[in-house]
Amino acid sequence: MTERIDxxxxxxxxxxxxxRHSMSPKMHNNAFAKLGLNYAYLVFDIDGQQIGDGxxxxxxxxxxxxxxxxxxxxxxxxxxxxLDESARLTNSxxxxxxxxxxxxxxxxxxxxxxKSLEDEGLDITGQRMVLTGAGGAGTPIVIQAALDGVSHIxxxxxxxxxxxxxxxxxxxxxNNETEATAELFDLxxxxxxxxxxxxxxxxxxxxxxxxxxxEDETLVSDPSWFHKDMIVVDTVYAPSETKLMKVAKQAGVAxxxxxxxxxxxxxxxxxxxxTGKEMPVDYIHDxxxxxxxxK
Numbered sequence: 001m002t003e004r005i006d007x008x009x010x011x012x013x014x015x016x017x018x019x020r021h022s023m024s025p026k027m028h029n030n031a032f033a034k035l036g037l038n039y040a041y042l043v044f045d046i047d048g049q050q051i052g053d054g055x056x057x058x059x060x061x062x063x064x065x066x067x068x069x070x071x072x073x074x075x076x077x078x079x080x081x082x083l084d085e086s087a088r089l090t091n092s093x094x095x096x097x098x099x100x101x102x103x104x105x106x107x108x109x110x111x112x113x114x115k116s117l118e119d120e121g122l123d124i125t126g127q128r129m130v131l132t133g134a135g136g137a138g139t140p141i142v143i144q145a146a147l148d149g150v151s152h153i154x155x156x157x158x159x160x161x162x163x164x165x166x167x168x169x170x171x172x173x174x175n176n177e178t179e180a181t182a183e184l185f186d187l188x189x190x191x192x193x194x195x196x197x198x199x200x201x202x203x204x205x206x207x208x209x210x211x212x213x214x215e216d217e218t219l220v221s222d223p224s225w226f227h228k229d230m231i232v233v234d235t236v237y238a239p240s241e242t243k244l245m246k247v248a249k250q251a252g253v254a255x256x257x258x259x260x261x262x263x264x265x266x267x268x269x270x271x272x273x274x275t276g277k278e279m280p281v282d283y284i285h286d287x288x289x290x291x292x293x294x295k
Contacts, residue, residue, distance in 0.1 A: 004032065010039045011061060012274055015054045015076075016069030017047035023288060024067060027267050030287055031279045039064070039275065048075045055079040058098065065097045065274050073107075073136050080105045086147070089173050090139045095270040106273060109137055110144025112266025113204075113235075119261055122231060125149035127201035132156045132187060132219055134167035137235050137259075138206030142170055146180035154196040159186040187219070194225050202231040210234055210242035218243035223251035235259035264288055 014024050020043060028041035046054040048071045055076065058066055068076050073092045077083070080096065082104040087093050093105035117124060129150050131142050134157050142153050153174060157167040167184050174182035185192050197203050197220065209217050221243075226232065232248035237260035248256045268279035 004036075004038055005040055006038070008038055011063045012039060012041045013054075013058065013063060013066040014041070014043040014069065015046040015051065015066050015072055016043075017045050017071065019043045019045055019069060022069075023263065024267060027264065027284050027288060028271060031271060031284055034280045034283055035275075035277055037275060037277065046072065048072055051075050052079050055096075055103070058096070059101065059103070063098060065095065065270075067270060068094050068096060068105075070136050077105060079103075086110060086140065086144060089147075089177060090143045091169070092136065092139055094136075094140075094266070095273060097273050106270070107140045108266040108269035108273075109262070110140035110142075110147075111269045112262045112264070113141045113233075114144055114148050115265035115269070116257065116261030117231070117233075119265070120255060120257065122255060124202050124231070126151050128199065129153045130156065130196045130200040130203045131206060132204070133206035134163040134170055135206065138163075138204075139166060139170055141204060141206055141235075142182070143173060143178075146174045146178040146182070150180050153180060153182040154200070155182060155184045156187040156189075156193055156196075157184065158188065194222075197225050198227065200230065202233065204233040204235065205244055206235045208236070210244055211236040211238065215239060216243060218247055220244060220247055223247050226251040226253050228252045228254055231255040231257070233257045233259070233262075235262060237263055260288060 022043055025041050032039045051072045073094055076093050080103045084106045087105045087107045090107050092107050095106040095108050097104050129145055131138055155167050157163055171182040171184045174180050209219055226248055230253055232253050234242045234244045236242050237258050240258055245256050264285055268281055271279040
């Protein structure tokens with residue numbers, strides 16, 4: 001690492017709070033080193049009140065760009081010059097690229113989700129999807145899935161919670177600006193939840209259920225809700241096997257995935273935006289999975 005850093009090193013950041021736990025520095029810095037690129041990736045504890053100053057620093061330091069995570073994915077938008085289509089539709093940014101002082105915002109989370117399925121040889125074009133949650137992961141996932149050709153999406157969220165309004169917005173965007181159709185249901189409607197899962201091709205949980213401190217919880221605890229020919233994805237990647245995944249495997253579901261592939265592929269998409277190079281995904285995949293298995 002130190003051999004690569006000199007007076008010409010290009011800086012990329014990650015602005016979020018809290019963020020010191022992130023796997024992104026390991027992912028990107030190993031990729032830079034593997035390709036011999038003179039870049040460095042650092043994390044910065046920057047919350048929603050500080051994000052404007054963070055973006056000003058990005059401009060002043062002539063950083064190549066930055067990843068953005070919670071709680072800044074929406075709060076950063078007023079400080080940018082341009083948005084790509086996915087960022088505009090989701091009203092969310094997780095990647096900034098600095099092109100000669102013009103800052104453009106992207107969201108690669110949805111791209112990462114779809115690419116992670118492709119990596120497993122899975123194609124959900126024309127299929128039915130059920131998704132729980134409408135937050136920083138769920139919103140780009142459903143928008144990108146709709147843009148990429150999923151036929152119908154049933155979104156489930158707790159009615160009245162902080163994400164319900166965003167879920168309503170997601171349904172409106174999908175129905176008005178894509179070829180897909182979408183519906184929103186209250187997660188408390190257990191009968192409807194079970195019915196929609198039973199007739200879908202892919203179920204994705206984009207909530208934090210299953211992650212510390214909720215490792216022993218799952219929104220679907222009955223294996224009979226699932227069928228063998230479907231895909232079940234939990235966007236949580238630590239632990240590497242969540243309670244939901246265990247239930248799906250008990251049901252004999254053909255394809256059960258965690259969120260590590262999505263995390264890797266969203267990073268790869270951002271890496272290419274910054275460097276113009278393909279991330280050595282297989283190499284980084286082995287590094288990240290090794291860490292995941294040790295947890």
